[in-house]
Amino acid sequence: MSLAIKAQHIANSHLNLKLITPTNKTDFTNTKFRPKPIYRSNPLIYSHKTMQTTTSHSVQNLSIKSSLIEPDGGSLVDLVVTESQRGLKTREAESMPKVGLTKIDLEWVHVISEGWASPLRGFMRENEYLQSLHFNCLKMKDGSIVNMSLPIVLAIDDETKERIGSSFNVGLVGPSGDIIGTLRSIEIYKHNKEERIARTWGSTAPGLPYVEEAITPAGNWLIGGDLEVLEPIKYNDGLDHFRLSPKQLRKEFDRHQADAVFAFQLRNPVHNGHALLMNDTRSHLLEMGYKNPILLLHPLGGFTKADDVPLDVRMEQHNKVLEDGILDPETTIVAIFPSPMHYAGPTEVQWHAKARINAGANFYIVGRDPAGMGHPTEKRDLYDPDHGKKVLSMAPGLEKLNILPFRVAAYDTVDKKMAFFDPSRAKDFLFISGTKMRTYARNGENPPDGFMCTGGWEVLVKYYEGLQTEETTQQPAAISP
Template sequence: MATTTHLHLLTPTPPRIRPRRRGAMSVTVRSSLIDPDGGALVDLVSPPERRAALRAEAEALPKVRLAAVDVEWAHVLAEGWASPLRGFMREDEYLQSLHFNCIRLPDGKGVVNMSLPIVLAIGDRDKEEIGDRPDVALQGPDGGVLAILRSVYNYENYYWIEHGSFRIGMTSTWEICSLLSRIGDDLHVSDDEAIAQAGNWLIGGDLEVIEPIKYNDGLDHYRLSPQQLRNEFDKRGADAVFAFQLRNPVHNGHALLMNDTRRRLLEMGYKNPILLLHPLGGFTKADDVPLPVRMEQHSKVLEDGVLDPETTIVSIFPSPMHYAGPTEVQWHAKARINAGANFYIVGRDPAGMGHPTEKRDLYNPDHGKKVLSMAPGLEKLNILPFKVAAYDTVAKKMAFFDPSRSKDFLFISGTKMRAFAKSGENPPDGFMCPGGWKVLVDYYNSLQTEEAAVASV
């Protein structure tokens, strides 16, 4: 499964420092760690003095209502995680992303990785209302206007029409979100109704977000933009940043990996490598631990001293999850380039999920890390080779696996970890810090209490 104690790292080349380049609508990047894709960090949020005029303009425009996951993608685009992309993809960008996993730079010189299409699907009625209007107002789920999409280009959602089926690993979020709930039960993913929900048309254009997107869930202070992260790295004097994404609680095997990565970077000559602990904060499957619980657990890991707060930045990555395996892990790595990370940790079966009908991983668990080392457009990102971590039953702690005494090691998957917490059974001592484990147990106890209350009604 996607989260286990089998953790790896691998790298092609040492980092290089390149001169900064600037372009229109760009943000000055002071960090010397790594260039953003395209040389300039995209910022699509309008300045405060333009916001009243944009809201007034939006009143007269045709409107498209965004789903919650579309808002997450607008957030991703607005802050420059997908630099140099400047809005939802037009057809040429969509085709490049879908078939080549990369897009050409605006000047035509070179390509950047873009393995997941970021598109906006609309229905027939929306298309009729837009007509030949060049600009469209985008509303949030509550009806409030979030953005204006300019120089709109609409095109047929022919991927569904031509294929009529779901191809996991080659999808965009509008596909997976309309179908993912069905995958857990069966493989009826070419159902006509589900396909129709995706919308018959896609619209792309240049995005202008009226103000920073907030969720008002008590976690917005964790949602640092790529520019804010670069500023923080500069403030801390980082000469290397290594990013670690996860969508599950942090156990001591993860911590061992992160702490040892810092040790290795120090041995390589870096003076102050900083860890970016960067949990995914967008759409996830219903059985994943919810974001608020994960963030509380992560804070306990720092409070208990498992990770050093002085050399660790905890921030939320706002992207939705596709569970698209080796295709998606490229997106996760590419986005961290734009945030300034020049090292990326990749684990076993990144962005993976269990097969819906068989007891096995849906993707080959080693393909993610192999693809990252070969993916076009990711050459400037460094990934370090690493060993496997597991629970050492002799030392009573998480340790790097020693094949000479393999019988002494216990591999505890994310699924098994959650089963411990649900049943109230404690994991072996040294598997997770006590404060972090209590957060998980309390969460699953609350679920059981809710289920019992519903059953009694």
């Protein structure tokens, strides 16, 4: 069954089977409850270091009672109005002052409305924004703490602020001009861009991708309020059936009777080092006593920088990886995480982990330099490569999530395959970065045998060939003297 067909089957599934807990595990190996294949998937890089941490996140001291751990705030936020309310809510939105949304704004509406940011119920008001910006978390009314490392805000310009005036509610208009929903009981406050950038990225260097795309050109005001969305957000790009909400993912984990869910985020094509990591992780969870650990392979589907491989190409490449048997489709669920990418390193990786809690994952894999990138103006990493996993082990509000840190996987030139890096024979290993991989594909060169499955590599080569053809046809013709 193709990846698309399997994904569509999952998106339409409404099964809700009894949850299996780590203290009441069932052996599915020889029973009729053997999990059936779900849609094809694949993993990310970095090799296994240890299944233990020295913090309260230690997987050896599990306090989790279910593979579907409780979402932040105790219940999943769902801000899409019911079909019976849609007509009335639409008419109300049409009568309100309007706020236009950019494509990235719409991605955040998607994120908030489905509960990825639970317990957040809308774009942040000022008190939520300040807590997020300064403390990376929110304090609930009962005194509990939930992680919220990225400000999720909506910017407006002076003209829009003037048009809103003293109104308490506004309608939200999507990039194509359709009414998406409303913000109610609004609050408008100053958008101090420099402070936001400095605290989120730890740098104000020019060239930060999300800053250039979404903050620099944005308005000088932020508007917060309670969000209502008229209909589930769709992109009509042929990939909507992969965009499973946290609620849908939890149903899938139930259906597969998972007793552990380990999540891995990626924004790159999958190579055999990723597969090595995924398979090794599952083996270790089985050794710990779990009977049916399920991998949530969760590629990021929102805004990415210009030189990243586009989402549709990555999804096609992932399909080939599974078709070639690199990963087991029976124990893997692949879905698209709708969040935009900030490339904010240790600050952003907390958001990535927190969102997976709301989706039901109780293990989160973190490797070298998660959510990081090269410095935009200097030849160095923007962040310390080890800080992401260290921050996750200490981050407030993530105590119930088990963090799995791993060392780097690299290409073993002796065994001619991707393997866990062995410092004792470092000269035998070749590190192929995402940039190097893209250079190979762009130049039509083949990587070393064993780096990536043939079908997956052909997808990348085809994409870059098409890109070069497009660039060539767009170049102006030479004018003869």
